[in-house]
Amino acid sequence: MLRKYGNRSNWKRIIQREYTQQYIETKDFTGYVTLLILIKVTEPLLVQYGKKRICIVDNNYMWLQHFPVGKNYSVTTMFDANGEIVQWYIDICYEIGMENNIPWMDGLILDIVVLPTGEIIQLDEEELEEAFESGSITQEMYDLAREKATRITKDLKERQFKLLDFSKSHKEMLERHLQEGENKYA
Numbered sequence: 001m002l003r004k005y006g007n008r009s010n011w012k013r014i015i016q017r018e019y020t021q022q023y024i025e026t027k028d029f030t031g032y033v034t035l036l037i038l039i040k041v042t043e044p045l046l047v048q049y050g051k052k053r054i055c056i057v058d059n060n061y062m063w064l065q066h067f068p069v070g071k072n073y074s075v076t077t078m079f080d081a082n083g084e085i086v087q088w089y090i091d092i093c094y095e096i097g098m099e100n101n102i103p104w105m106d107g108l109i110l111d112i113v114v115l116p117t118g119e120i121i122q123l124d125e126e127e128l129e130e131a132f133e134s135g136s137i138t139q140e141m142y143d144l145a146r147e148k149a150t151r152i153t154k155d156l157k158e159r160q161f162k163l164l165d166f167s168k169s170h171k172e173m174l175e176r177h178l179q180e181g182e183n184k185y186a
Contacts, residue, residue, distance in 0.1 A: 003104050003105070003107075004074075004091070004104060004105055005099070005104045006019075006021055006065050006102055006103045006104070007021075012042070013042050013045065014041055015040040015041060015042060016039040017036060017037060017038060017039055018039060018178055019034065019037070020034070020174050020177050020178045021034040021035070022174055028162065029163065029166060030068065031067045031068040032098075032103040033064065033065070033173075034064070034065045034067070034103060035062060035063070035064050035171060035175065036062065036063045036065070037060070037061075037178075038057060038060065038061045038062065039059065040059055041057055041061075044058040049113065049121050052115075055086065056086055061080055061086075062078075062079040062171065063076055063078055064076070065077075065103075066166075067096050068096070068163070069096070071093075071096070072092060072094070072108075072144060072148045073090055073091060073148060073152060074090070074096060074107075075088055075089070075091075075164070076090075077089075077171070083171075085167060086116070087113055087114065087116070088114040088164050088167070089111060090111060090114070090152060091108075092107065092108045092111065092112075092145045092148045092149050094106045094108050094144065108144065108145040108148075109128045109145060110123070110124055110145040110146070110148075112152060112153060120156050120157065122149060122153065
C-alpha cells in the first residue's frame with residue numbers, strides 16, 4: 001500500500017506550490033477536500049492511456065482531492081492551467097486518516113480514471129494480483145479493492161457516482177479560501 005497525503009509535501013517535482021484544505025459536511029459529501037496548486041514544476045508529467053496522451057502536471061495545474069469520511073476511495077480531480085478538468089483519478093483505499101492535520105489515504109493499488117469524455121479506465125489490475133500473490137496485501141484487502149472498484153465502475157456507468165459533480169464548485173470554494181488567506185497550509 002502507498003500512503004498519499006493531500007499536500008503531496010514530499011513530491012520533488014513541485015518547485016512552488018499553494019495548498020489549502022477544508023472539512024465539508026453536507027448531505028452530498030462529508031470529509032476533507034484539499035487543493036494543491038502546482039505553481040511551478042520541474043517538468044510536466046504526461047500519462048498514456050492507449051493512444052491518448054494526457055498532461056496531468058504542469059505549471060499552474062491544480063489537483064483537488066476528496067477524502068470522504070467512511071469510504072474506501074479518494075478522488076483527485078486534475079485541472080489544467082485554464083481550469084479545465086483533464087481527468088478524475090479514483091484511488092481505491094484501505095483507509096483514510098489524518099496526520100499532523102493533513103488528510104491521507106492508503107491506496108489499495110487498484111485505480112480508476114475517468115476522462116472528461118466519460119471514458120472509464122481501470123488501472124493496475126496486474127499489480128493488485130502481484131501484491132496479493134506476494135503477500136503484500138491480505139485476502140481482505142484484495143477483496144475490498146475488487147469489490148469497491150467494481151461498485152464504483154458500475155456507479156460511474158450509471159451516472160450514480162455524484163462526487164465528480166462537485167469538482168468545480170469545491171475547487172472554486174477552496175480558491176476563495178486561499179485568496180482570503182483562510183485555511184492556508186504549508
